[in-house]
Structure formats: C-alpha cells, structure tokens
Amino acid sequence: MKIACFVEAYNFDLKSEQSALLKFKSTAESMGHSFEFIFKDDISKISDYNALFIRATTDPSSCAYIVSRLAEQSGLKVIDDPHSIRTCSNKVILHDIFQKNNIPSPGSILFYGDYSPENIDGIFKSLGYPVIIKTPYTRFSSHVEKASNVAEFIEISKHLLRKAKVLVVQEYVQSDFDWRVGILRNEVIYLCKYCIPKGGWKVKSKINGKNVWGDTIAVPRDSISPELKDISITLSKYVGNGLYGLDVKETNEGYKVIEINDNPSIYDGFEDVIDKDIYEKIITELIS
C-alpha cells in the first residue's frame, strides 16, 4: 500500500516531531508499505496513493482540509477525514455536540457580541468568575483567553470578535493538568497528562512575556479510569472513528471534557513513551 503523509515545513522544526514522523515512516516500511511525505505542491497527486495521513495543522480553511476531502473523494483511507476536521476544529460545533449528547463539560455559552448589561450579567451569573473566551478556531491554546471581570471580558471579546463572528465563553476550571486521551477508531491508544506550567493557566501559557509549555507525562493507557474511558469513547463515537485527542479536566464533580481534537500531537519522547505501539496502530488503521 502507498501511504501519503501530508506535512508542511514546520512539521520538521521540532526534533521530537520530526523523529515521530520518521518513526511513522519506518513503521510503515517495516510492515511492507511505502510512506511518502507530501506537501502543498503535491495535492493534485493524491489519487496516486491508497491512504492519507495528515500531520499538518488542520482546519476547514487550510490546505489540509482540501487534501483530506480530495483524498476521501478519490476513495483513500484518510486520517484526518474531512468530517472530523470540520467538527473538531470548530469550538462552536463542539459546544453543540456536548449539549446535544450531555457530555460532561464546563458550562459554556455562545457569545455574538451582545454587550447589553442583562446579557453580560447573565453570562457571569451562569458561569461565574473568571471565564474562558475562545474563538471557534483555536490551536495550541492560541485565541483562548481568560477574563477575570466584566471589563476584561469586554476588552478581550471585542478584540477576538474582530476575527470571529461568534465566541465560546466557558466556565473556568482550575487544574494542574489536563488528561489527554488519544483515541483511534473509538479505542484508547495512549494516555497522558498535559501539565499546566507554574504561573500559567493553560498548557501553553504566557509567563513573563514568554510562551511556556507544560510537561507531558505519559501514563499507561490500561490505567485509565473506567469513567474517563467511557466519556472519551462516547464522545469520540459522536464525532467519527478517526484519530482524536481529548482534553479532559479531573474535578471534584467528576471529569469535564474541554475539547476533542482531530490531528492530535504525537511527538517522539512524549505521547509515545509508555504505549510505544501508537505508530503501528495508526499505520494498521490506515491500511485497513
């Protein structure tokens, strides 16, 4: 089988990501398949392959969406498929999915720019202080801000609404880490703690003017609690049967899902430290 891996130049910037990509390649080749990196200029050749694995950042306005949809139409097995990209990339759609399916998650409200005192009061009465404000399309904690009071909320939301028609305003849940549950075809394939750096409030925080990432601590997937596993698989089934990374807070009131991501990070020495068969499982899924 010929597997195409759609990447962009930045996928090779970090040694750990480059090394993970090479592990995917060597794993595929050891299983008797070809594994070629393809770039933007190769999009029109996609029908030459049997399967497509996307590692470039996905969202519906990116090239990755185009290549995913073209591959799907050409009958290739695709990770990430277009439906998963459209769903997971958009926090507004996720808000709807969580509500419709009673997924335990922090309270959240869609905000369209109604700054009337009644509306603002209603938001804070419902969600408390502080609140998290997100644009529909966020990646790696960008365009995710925290507002501690009404004045901050107005300033941040007005700024974010310049580039978005709607925002998701979410209850703030304090934690030292997020569970990251890696799911493939509705099965847990890895489990990690994404730690919040000291002095920050999200996995990638700005501390003293510098972006700081928290540590990643891999945990054996078999040690996942039954409740976390059940929530994660239930949600992934509502999205599809692709490769996902769920971010979940553990609170005194139980687990609360923050989001489900397509195209989850898989870096050598991070997500793969304990369950080392991630690569084989993904390649096997691509060729199935």
Place this chain on the structure above:
Amino acid sequence: MGYYVSAHAETFGVEVTPNCTEIMDAYRNPLLMEKARRNGIRTNEYRLITSAKSEINAPAVLFAVNPFTNNSMKVVDSDSNLPGMIKKMSMGARFPVSLHPLTGEVLEITQMFGESTNEETSGFTKRFYEVFNIPICKLVVQIDDGGVVLNHCEPAMKKEVKWDIVHDKMREIKQEL
C-alpha cells in the same frame, strides 16, 4: 454565519440546505473544480501552485486558496507579471494559488436558486445549482467558443443579488412545501 447555521442544524439532525460539506465543496477552489468535473460541468485545466514554474504561462486567471481572502481573482496578461503575482497571492508560498488558463471572456455572475444575473449563462447556473445546492453565490466563469467554463465560486455580496428573483424563488419553495 450561514456555515454555523448549517453546522448547528446538522448536529441536531435537521435537514439543511446547503450542508457543511456542500458549502466547503463550493467555496474551496480545488474542491469546486473536482466536483464540477465529476458532474460534467465544464472546467479548464487548473493547477495548484505556490510558486512560479517554467511551464506556467500567461494569460491566466488566479485565485488565492487561503483562509483570509475573498474576491481574490486576478487576471495576469503577461508572463513577466506571473511570478510576482503568485508570490503575493500565495503570501510567500505559504498558501496555494489556483491558476486557470485564460481562454475566453471572464464574467462575474450571481447565481440565485439556479437563476443567473446574466441571461447567456442561465442554463449553466441551473446546472450549477443542481450539482452544488448553493442557493445564492457569485460565480466567476469564462465564455469561450465551447460555452461556459467554471472557474470559481464565492459568497455573493448583498448588492450583487437580485432580490426580486430570490423572493420569487422563496415563494415557489414555500408553496412546494
């Protein structure tokens, strides 16, 4: 905002026109071209490029394929202007540009439930609506000896729409329901 309405409806199991897949298939140029081809709508040999190549020649019609640009059509008449325009539209090779050969007269038309603002293209817009299911949009086409060639689709601005046609069509649809 229309995209969110469609997404919201789909999530809650409500049938919606157009759905999210149809919206994306129409408004992302390479997807538009491929769907048109598969359904027998005439297109020309477009190419996705991020930088100028020796085998690419003017005259050509270029469309930016990036998250930021609407109304991005550029007609380039001379080979010497192509590299600069491709560099600009690709934002320094960060995003592809869809390049279409210029073979006829370029027209911008508005399609409304299969009707066209241009009489010459009314048969074409009827077929476009059948295939793409987009109620209102702007189309960039070329007219040559063989007829109408599809190049691009993007959201129409309010002023580009003939609202009397839209209202008539809405009444027809309501009556059918």
